[in-house]
Amino acid sequence: MxxxxxxxxxxxxxxxxxxxxxxxxxxxxxxxxxxxxxxxxxxxxxxxxxxxxxxxxxxxxxxxxxxxxxxxxxxxxxxxxxxxxxxxxxxxxxxxxxxxxxxxxxxxxxxxxxxxxxxxxxxxxxxxxxxxxxxxxxxxxxxxxxxxxxxxxxxxxxxxxxxxxPEDRVKFKEIFKDFLENYFEKICSTCKIRKESNILRIFDCKNESCKIIYKEAPRITDHLxxxxxxxxxxxxxxxxxxxxxxxxxxxxxxxxxxxxxxxxxxxxxxxxxxxxxxxxxxxxxxxxxxxxxxxxxxxxxxxxxxxxxxxxxxxxxxLAIPLLPPLYVILPLSKEEQSLALIIADELQAIKKAISVDIFLEEDSLKSMMRKANKMGAKFAIIIGSEEKENKVVKLKNMITGKEDILKHKELISIILNN
CATH class of the missing domain: 3.30.930.10 (Bira Bifunctional Protein; Domain 2)
Known part of the structure; x- marks a missing residue:
C-alpha cells in the first residue's frame, strides 16, 4: 500500500x-x-x-x-x-x-x-x-x-x-542593532545570525524568550x-x-x-x-x-x-453551499435490461436539466441496489425489469416518500423536465 x-x-x-x-x-x-x-x-x-x-x-x-x-x-x-x-x-x-x-x-x-x-x-x-x-x-x-x-x-x-x-529601514536597522547589543547573549542562535544577515527577519523568530525581548524593541513606525x-x-x-x-x-x-x-x-x-x-x-x-x-x-x-x-x-x-442536483439511479434488474438502461440514462443526461444520473450495472439484487441507492442519497430510483422492458415502461420510485409510478419513457422525461 x-x-x-x-x-x-x-x-x-x-x-x-x-x-x-x-x-x-x-x-x-x-x-x-x-x-x-x-x-x-x-x-x-x-x-x-x-x-x-x-x-x-x-x-x-x-x-x-x-x-x-x-x-x-x-x-x-x-x-x-x-x-x-x-x-x-x-x-x-x-x-x-x-x-x-x-x-x-x-x-x-x-x-x-x-x-x-x-x-x-x-x-x-x-x-x-x-x-x-x-x-x-x-x-x-x-x-x-x-x-x-x-x-x-x-x-x-x-x-x-x-x-x-528603504531609507527608513536603513536608519531603523542601525537603531535596532544598537538595541540588540544589550541582549545579544540572550537571543537565540538564529537571531544572532539574522542580526548580521537580515536584521528585520529577527521579528519572525518563534522562540518565546526572544519574542519577550522584542516586545521592548524600538518601533519602526516611530522612526518614519x-x-x-x-x-x-x-x-x-x-x-x-x-x-x-x-x-x-x-x-x-x-x-x-x-x-x-x-x-x-x-x-x-x-x-x-x-x-x-x-x-x-x-x-x-x-x-x-x-x-x-x-x-x-x-x-x-x-x-x-x-x-x-x-x-x-x-x-x-x-453557509449557502449549493445543493447537489437530485440523483436519479437506474436499476436494471438483469443484464437483459442494461441496454435499455443505457438508452434512458443517455436521454436523461442529454436534457440539460440540473440532475445527476447513475446506472447500477453490477447485476446485484434489487434489495442490494436499493440499499446502495439510499446510501448514495438518491432522490429517485428508476427500476427496469423484464416486465417493464416488455411493456416499454419504467417504475419511478420516490426514495423519500416511497411512492411508485409506472411511466412510459416519454412521460418519464416530461416529469423530470417539469419537476
Missing amino acids: FNKIKGTKDFLDLSLFNFLIDQVKKHLSTYNFTEISTPILEPLDLYKRSLGQETDIVSKEMYIIKSESDQEMICLRPEGTASTVRAFVENNINSTPWKVYSCGPMFRHERPQKGRYRQFNQINMEIIGSKSINQDVQLIKMLERFFFDTLSIDNYALLINFLGC CQPCQIEWTEIKNNLEYLSVSYTHEPNLVRGLDYYQKTVFEFVSQDLGAQSAFCGGGRYDKLVKEIGAKEDQPSIGAGMGIERILILLERIKDK
Missing part, C-alpha cells in the same frame, strides 16, 4: 473547497480583478532575487529540480507574487493598475502541522502599478468584507504594520520620514472611516524581503500556532528587481485555502 507524501492532503469532498473558490471569484470580480494562471514550475533565481537569500523559503523550504545538464535550475513555486510579477514583466503589460488573481498549489518543504502543508493551495491577489496608499486601504477592506460578510467568519483579528521606505508618516496616518484614518477594526502589530514584518510600507495579516486563534490565514503588503521595488525597466509600486495578498477551510468547517451549516 502507498501512502500520500507527508505534508500533503487528499480532498475527497470538494463541496466546501469549491464553494470557497466560487465565492472568491465572485467577490474579486466585484472589485474588477481578472483571473490569470501561471506555471507551477519557475526559475529558481526568480525567488532568490525576489524573496531574498536569507528568507526561510529560499534558504531551506524550496523544492528544487535540477536538469540533466545542471544548466537550468527550476523549482516548484513557493508563493504567488513573484510568479505574477514575472508574468507582468515578461508579457510587457503596460496597462496599470494591473489587478489580477490566481488560484493554485504552492510548495514549501517545512515541518507539517495543523494548517501547514508542503503542498498547499493559495489564492493570490496583486495590484501592480499603483502608488496610491489608499489602494492598500481598499485591498484590506475588500478582504475584510469577504471574510466577515461573505464567509461569516467572525473569530479573527487584522494585524497591520508600516515598514516605511515625514512622507511615510503621512501615509501611515492616512491608512489608519481611512481604515477607521471604512469601519475596519485592526490592531497595530509593531513587530509584524511578513518575512519576505520585498515588502515595504504596508504589511498586514488576518489571524485566528482557532488555527493554533499557524494563526495567519491571509497576509500581504506593499512591494514598490520588486517589479524592477525582477527585470522591468522601471519600478511599478504594487501591493498584494495571499489567502491560505486550507486554513480558511478549517475556519469554515465549523460554520458550514450557516
Whole structure:
C-alpha cells in the first residue's frame, strides 16, 4: 500500500473547497480583478532575487529540480507574487493598475502541522502599478468584507504594520542593532545570525524568550520620514472611516524581503500556532528587481485555502453551499435490461436539466441496489425489469416518500423536465 507524501492532503469532498473558490471569484470580480494562471514550475533565481537569500523559503523550504545538464535550475513555486510579477514583466503589460488573481498549489518543504502543508493551495491577489496608499486601504477592506460578510467568519483579528521606505529601514536597522547589543547573549542562535544577515527577519523568530525581548524593541513606525508618516496616518484614518477594526502589530514584518510600507495579516486563534490565514503588503521595488525597466509600486495578498477551510468547517451549516442536483439511479434488474438502461440514462443526461444520473450495472439484487441507492442519497430510483422492458415502461420510485409510478419513457422525461 502507498501512502500520500507527508505534508500533503487528499480532498475527497470538494463541496466546501469549491464553494470557497466560487465565492472568491465572485467577490474579486466585484472589485474588477481578472483571473490569470501561471506555471507551477519557475526559475529558481526568480525567488532568490525576489524573496531574498536569507528568507526561510529560499534558504531551506524550496523544492528544487535540477536538469540533466545542471544548466537550468527550476523549482516548484513557493508563493504567488513573484510568479505574477514575472508574468507582468515578461508579457510587457503596460496597462496599470494591473489587478489580477490566481488560484493554485504552492510548495514549501517545512515541518507539517495543523494548517501547514508542503503542498498547499493559495489564492493570490496583486495590484501592480499603483502608488496610491489608499489602494492598500481598499485591498484590506475588500478582504475584510469577504471574510466577515461573505464567509461569516467572525473569530479573527487584522494585524497591520508600516515598514516605511528603504531609507527608513536603513536608519531603523542601525537603531535596532544598537538595541540588540544589550541582549545579544540572550537571543537565540538564529537571531544572532539574522542580526548580521537580515536584521528585520529577527521579528519572525518563534522562540518565546526572544519574542519577550522584542516586545521592548524600538518601533519602526516611530522612526518614519515625514512622507511615510503621512501615509501611515492616512491608512489608519481611512481604515477607521471604512469601519475596519485592526490592531497595530509593531513587530509584524511578513518575512519576505520585498515588502515595504504596508504589511498586514488576518489571524485566528482557532488555527493554533499557524494563526495567519491571509497576509500581504506593499512591494514598490520588486517589479524592477525582477527585470522591468522601471519600478511599478504594487501591493498584494495571499489567502491560505486550507486554513480558511478549517475556519469554515465549523460554520458550514450557516453557509449557502449549493445543493447537489437530485440523483436519479437506474436499476436494471438483469443484464437483459442494461441496454435499455443505457438508452434512458443517455436521454436523461442529454436534457440539460440540473440532475445527476447513475446506472447500477453490477447485476446485484434489487434489495442490494436499493440499499446502495439510499446510501448514495438518491432522490429517485428508476427500476427496469423484464416486465417493464416488455411493456416499454419504467417504475419511478420516490426514495423519500416511497411512492411508485409506472411511466412510459416519454412521460418519464416530461416529469423530470417539469419537476
